[in-house]
Amino acid sequence: MPSIRTEILANGLPLHRMALEGTRATTILVAFDAGARTERPEENGMAHFLEHLVFKGGEKYDDYRKVNETAERMGGSLNAYTSHDLVAFHITVRAEATMEALDLLTDFVGRPLLDQEELDKERGVVIQEIARYADQPSAVAEELIDKAAFGDHPLGRTVLGPEEHLKTFSRDGIIAFRERQWAGSRGGAFIVGNVSHLEDGAATNELLERFPTLDAPGPFEPAPAFTPQVLVTERDSNQSHLRMIYRPDVDVTDVKQRAALTIYSTLLGGSMGSRLFDEIREQRGLCYSVYSVDHAFADVPILQLGAGLESGKCAEAFTRMKEIVAELHADGPREEEVERARAYAAGRRVLAFENTNAVARTAANQAIVFGEDIDPDQIVERFDAVTFDAVADIARRVDPTTLAIACVGPHSADEFAA
Template sequence: MPTITSETLPNGLPLHRVALEGTRAVTILVAFDAGARTERPEENGMAHFLEHLVFKGGEKYDHYKKVNETAERMGGSLNAYTSHDLVAFHITVRAEAAMEAIDLLTDFVGRPRLDADELDRERGVVIQEIQRYKDQPSAVAEELIDKAAFGDHPLGRTVLGPEEHLRSFSREAIVAFRERRWAGERGGAFIVGNIDHVPADGAVAELFGRFPTLPAPERFEPTPVLRRDVLVERRDTNQSHLRLMYRPDVDVSDPADRAAMSIYSTLLGGSMGSRLFDEIREQRGLCYSVWAVDHALADASILQLGAGLESSKTPEAYARMREIVAELHRDGPTEEEVERARAYSAGRRVLAFENTNAVARYAAGQAIVFGEDIDPDRAISALDAVTFDEVATIARAVDPEAAAVACVGPHDEAEF
């Protein structure tokens, strides 16, 4: 059972300490409700670009080499991520280095220099990242399915943004975005793992006080009704990358519904015993990779199916994937596959939570995206408690006719 304490600092930033037994590591993570869905149209790509820029240095560690070398001297793993919902920065170190790690992270993230010269250099780096993704058909398929499902809505745009935006961003615009979105009230700081070397005398609060006090930002644009568009990027390849997206009628604000949705997606295509894997791969031999995954956004539940397969087999696989969703909608799952998927989902969560970074990322989503309890044990208990009837209800909530479709390969839209 973890020991969890929480407080709100004078700058509005919630600070959570999650003490986990049996680990020598500690993860420090700070995150904000400042992901890609909070960008204005002309800002698309700015949240991710800002994530890159803060690593160039703060006040004390005022150069990227000082940031990187300090992390290495601690034996730390330092990284960040930007999603549609969040931007987050995290470092995992041995417990004895906790305070030094907090000092480093709060310096360059809480008071970044955002040097104009570094900004110009980093543009090229991020543009190369965008170009790399364009060379990866599977990544292009991910971008296409978001656009097919949500069109011009922020959720339909890429997190990386278009190249022309990266070339146009000014330092002033980036600072303005940070001041508009990185408010403590819509963020959180998390210290997770072995916190024996983290004092309770106010030193930690002082370091996290480096983040400025900012007004609460406006709410993001709500998730729209799912479009049913079909988008194909034709490429003369032997393998195709297929994606389908549904928006189930699920109350994402209910933790029990989210847990049931997770188990549904697992029995559909989240394990080697799932329906998609067993039939599409094992029985029919149509592909090497086929899967289903659920995404819990702040205000919507999303179900995505995907496959990477020989192009000539794409029509058959596509038809059968849609039929399997329809069969679950019509007939429901079996009690045996629900029981197996529930055990698998809970077991995977237990194994994931052996990693302090995974617990910290989970806590950030719980606190900032959903405004809920961050206890990892409750996440496991929620999966264990899901009933057959709850999963059957989820299956009925997935409209088999309401799907967006995307594919990269030698196909035409009419094939879908």
């Protein structure tokens, strides 16, 4: 069982120390409730752009070379991510380098220079990143399905934002976004793994208090009512990328319902033994890739299905995928497949939690998005405790007639009409 200690620092930032036995690694992760869904319309792409910019240096490590070379000298893996939910920065090192890694991360993330010249250079880099995604049909399909499910709501916009926005972002605007959203009370610092080299008290707290004390931001825009669309980006190709989103009638604040939704998603299309994989890929040979995945935002759940396949087989695969969801809704799952999916989902989580970075990322989502306990053992136990009846109930809560649809390939929207 992990040993977890939590305290609130002077700047409002919660500090979670999570000691895990049997590892020589330590992950330090700092995250804020400042993802893409917190952006105003004209700011779309700013959260991700800011993530890039802080790596250009802080007060002590004052250029990108010092940041990168310092991380490499301690053998560290340094990275960051921006989602609709969060922005997070993390470094994983051997335990002996914990304090040095904390000094590095809190310097360039907690007090970034945000140099104008570096901003202008990085602007071009992110525009190239946007162009790269536009060249990848599967990435376009992912962006398209969000729009089909959420429209012009922030959850329907891309994390990267449009190129025209990147061209307009000013240093003052970026600083204003950071000061509005990066409040300690809406974030968290997570130090996970072998914490034997983490200094208690003043030394650790002083480094994390490099993050300024900021007022908590206002609430994000609630998720809209589900008014799904069918969106198609036509491309002259022999491959299609299909995406479908359902919105289950699930209370995302109920950890038991979320766990049951994950088991349902697993038996539907989350493993090689799942219904989608077995029938769409193995029995019918309609595609190489087919899956389902669930995700819970702070106020709304989604169930996403996807497939990459030969364009001539898209219509048959789409029809059969819808039918499988409808069959589960009408007839429910089998006890054997629930048992297998529960074991698989729990086992995958146990294996993931062998990695200190995965534990830290999960803890950040639990604490910041949902305000829940971060004990990884409890997360596994929730999967183990999911009952057949709970999964059958989830199947009934997925309306098979109401779904958002997106496709990239040689198709038109009327091919996906009900």
